[in-house]
Amino acid sequence: xxxxxxxxxxxxxxxxxxxxxxxxxxxxxxxxxxxxxxxxxxxxxxxxxxxxxxxxxxxxxxxxxxxxxxxxxxxxxxxxxxxxxxxxxxxxxxxxxxxxxxxxxxxxxxxxxxxxxxxxxxxxxxxxxxxxxxxxxxxxxxxxxxxxxxxxxxxxxxxxxxxxxxxxxxxxxxxxxxxxxxxxxxxxxxxxxxxxxxxxxxxxxxxxxxxxxxxxxxxxxxxxxxxxxxxxxxxxxxxxxxxxxxxxxxxxxxxxxxxxxxxxxxxxxxxxxxxxxxxxxxxxxxxxxxxxxxxxxxxxxxxxxxxxxxxxxxxxxxxxxxxxxxxxxxxxxxxxxxxxxxxxxxxxxxxxxxxxxxxxxxxxxxxxxxxxxxxxxxxxxxxxxxxxxxxxxxxxxxxxxxxxxxxxxxxxxxxxxxxxxxxxxxxxxxxxxxxxxxxxxxxxxxxxxxxxxxxxxxxxxx
Amino acid sequence: xxxxxxxxxxxxxxxxxxxxxxxxxxxxxxxxxxxxxxxxxxxxxxxxxxxxxxxxxxxxxxxxxxxxxxxxxxxxxxxxxxxxxxxxxxxxxxxxxxxxxxxxxxxxxxxxxxxxxxxxxxxxxxxxxxxxxxxxxxxxxxxxxxxxxxxxxxxxxxxxxxxxxxxxxxxxxxxxxxxxxxxxxxxxxxxxxxxxxxxxxxxxxxxxxxxxxxxxxxxxxxxxxxxxxxxxxxxxxxxxxxxxxxxxxxxxxxxxxxxxxxxxxxxxxxxxxxxxxxxxxxxxxxxxxxxxxxxxxxxxxxxxxxxxxxxxxx
Numbered sequence: 001x002x003x004x005x006x007x008x009x010x011x012x013x014x015x016x017x018x019x020x021x022x023x024x025x026x027x028x029x030x031x032x033x034x035x036x037x038x039x040x041x042x043x044x045x046x047x048x049x050x051x052x053x054x055x056x057x058x059x060x061x062x063x064x065x066x067x068x069x070x071x072x073x074x075x076x077x078x079x080x081x082x083x084x085x086x087x088x089x090x091x092x093x094x095x096x097x098x099x100x101x102x103x104x105x106x107x108x109x110x111x112x113x114x115x116x117x118x119x120x121x122x123x124x125x126x127x128x129x130x131x132x133x134x135x136x137x138x139x140x141x142x143x144x145x146x147x148x149x150x151x152x153x154x155x156x157x158x159x160x161x162x163x164x165x166x167x168x169x170x171x172x173x174x175x176x177x178x179x180x181x182x183x184x185x186x187x188x189x190x191x192x193x194x195x196x197x198x199x200x201x202x203x204x205x206x207x208x209x210x211x212x213x214x215x216x217x218x219x220x221x222x223x224x225x226x227x228x229x230x231x232x233x234x235x236x237x238x239x240x241x242x243x244x245x246x247x248x249x250x251x252x253x254x255x256x257x258x259x260x261x262x263x264x265x266x267x268x269x270x271x272x273x274x275x276x277x278x279x280x281x282x283x284x285x286x287x288x289x290x291x292x293x294x295x296x297x298x299x300x301x302x303x304x305x306x307x308x309x310x311x312x313x314x315x316x317x318x319x320x321x322x323x324x325x326x327x328x329x330x331x332x333x334x335x336x337x338x339x340x341x342x343x344x345x346x347x348x349x350x351x352x353x354x355x356x357x358x359x360x361x362x363x364x365x366x367x368x369x370x371x372x373x374x375x376x377x378x379x380x381x382x383x384x385x386x387x388x389x390x391x392x393x394x395x396x397x398x399x400x401x402x403x404x405x406x407x408x409x410x411x412x413x414x415x416x417x418x419x420x421x422x423x424x425x426x427x428x429x430x431x432x433x434x435x436x437x438x439x440x441x442x443x444x445x446x447x448x449x450x451x452x453x454x455x456x457x458x459x460x461x462x
Numbered sequence: 463x464x465x466x467x468x469x470x471x472x473x474x475x476x477x478x479x480x481x482x483x484x485x486x487x488x489x490x491x492x493x494x495x496x497x498x499x500x501x502x503x504x505x506x507x508x509x510x511x512x513x514x515x516x517x518x519x520x521x522x523x524x525x526x527x528x529x530x531x532x533x534x535x536x537x538x539x540x541x542x543x544x545x546x547x548x549x550x551x552x553x554x555x556x557x558x559x560x561x562x563x564x565x566x567x568x569x570x571x572x573x574x575x576x577x578x579x580x581x582x583x584x585x586x587x588x589x590x591x592x593x594x595x596x597x598x599x600x601x602x603x604x605x606x607x608x609x610x611x612x613x614x615x616x617x618x619x620x621x622x623x624x625x626x627x628x629x630x631x632x633x634x635x636x637x638x639x640x641x642x643x644x645x646x647x648x649x650x651x652x653x654x655x656x657x658x659x660x661x662x663x664x665x666x667x668x669x670x671x672x673x674x675x676x677x678x679x680x681x682x683x684x685x686x687x688x689x690x691x692x693x694x695x696x697x698x699x700x701x702x703x704x705x706x707x708x709x710x711x712x713x714x715x716x717x718x719x720x721x722x723x724x725x726x727x728x729x730x731x732x733x734x735x736x737x738x739x740x741x742x743x744x745x746x747x748x749x750x751x752x753x754x755x756x757x758x759x760x761x762x763x764x765x766x767x768x769x770x771x772x773x774x775x776x
Contacts, residue, residue: 096739096740099527100739103527103528103529106528124527124742127526127527128526128527128528219722219723273613274613274631274634275613275634276631276633276634276719276722276723277719277720277722277723278633278634281612281613284612284614284615285613285614285615288614288615290613290614416527416742417741419740419741420740420741420743423736423740423741426722427722427724427725430634430636430722430723430724431724433634433723434634434635434636434723434724436724444547448548452741455524455743458524458533458535459524459525459526459532459533459743459745460526460532461524461532461533
């Protein structure tokens, strides 16, 4: 009897388990979205009952880790600084996940008042018809945007109109292990600047320490875009999609292949560390002394410097020897206003956006994360001055941005298929990392990239 | 009919009545049946049939980022899909993945279940250990394996280095990535498969073994002639479920490789996810989903046709 009872209860458990298995996968995202919007509503209502006059602003963001801590601190200080507006910051996962959720609730009551979206989502957001351009609020308020960093406003202003408010911006930089440079007899204060110099430095490092690889390039489409822009190459035609909708790729074969050939050379030299598409593994490898140099967003600089058991150097993004350095495209994200929300709520969100641009907040943000200060006067704040005195590397990221020459190439591309384009380039890079043929990988990638552009244009149905 | 000919009037009326009564009854019992089925029909309709037809509908269109249809393209999504090398790679990987995971999982689980079925002291401890992976979520297991596979500080590569072998780029080498994901999956599915098989083993009546013992049958003879045939319904169930699960693998891919390197682990469900939610091509994604649906449908039908013949139900 006992055994039978055990067996039957086991069966019941199994059935429950099976049911949970089959349904969890498909409905996970929906449930998540529901849960998050549900919790959002809950907090709204409780906040309302606490102080009935407060205007609630729901703010969806994608800042995890150190960024989330810094952002929460800023939101808290804003909420306690005045008693008219209550900002509820809600973490919604990565930019991709957050956008997916937003598309599901757009136009309904569950939609947030403002949402943080990555730079390559700019065109898709404008095309979505769900957003209110920030320019409306700038004009109504007489707000002066010229105080903001020029290279950043260049990206987000289209024909002189701001659609979204820049917020967290970063650029790629090269991190290097100064101790390893010294051990290899290289000057730790003069990091290699060109592809060719890196190849040479790699050899020296490998000679001094056969266990250490010289260079790592994460297979990450964003880095590919940056390496192109640094040569002055366009990603898309029609001025990177800024004068007209792009119809094909904008870079030349020479410009595109220079990156592939550079990587190929390092792979052949066996000085290249392949971490695939995984950025965390790459940073862990760098910290463990497995690789001496890597490219990564300046937003990680705080993390890397604090966690490395050796001296970390930060340098400009490399470029091919025969090309002049053009600088970098601004990466990161901006804040979007959702059109379907009541006027009062949008005004409150606008107030919060303005608060985020003040030098004090930007200084705190810059030092806490490694993202840029959107407002350059933040660099004069005492917190920043102190941080630079302690960690002078942080300043390199700012210098690189300010040395950038403004052109269509460094303004960055606008198109709604850019996330797909990144995946295509990542696959191509991985092919070369694993010893694939450069010409074949390159040609396939270009073909797929062009097809993706055409498909995106067709899907718009214009 | 020929019987009714001599007395047409009276009989005809009777017959019409009979027919209509019969029809009425049939309608009545049909409505009754439908009423009983209604809850499940509604549930199936809302959660299965509607999405299925919507998916079919979407697969003939191009869509915008919100998934709203914009341009009707007919079969173009399908044509593009079948000519795309990425999709070919995806199909190849999916079938390879099924091939790697399903037989291995079942053989290992069966081995463990047979071992754990022995009546020994402390066997409960081993049964718990063997089924313990069932309690670990896909995300937790994947993160755990992610560290095991780490190229430089990972446990596996350290072992390899220790015994003097070269490090392997488990998740970055296209020759290894699919195997690495398969190993993770086998490890994760083992607990569930083991538990079901053990349950099947324990429900086999002991008198079969007793009479075999009297006849002087050896251990392996009993295993081959009693255990496996009596276990066949459970095995059949496990095989079906494992195959379907393998086709629908998503979580571990998303965490371990994101479909890379070079799309070698871009299994079909991950490919659908990527098309829909990172490329916003809901049309292409729907077309792929339909292909997956057909594959699983065909596989299941084949299994039932083949399985029914071989499976021995008590």
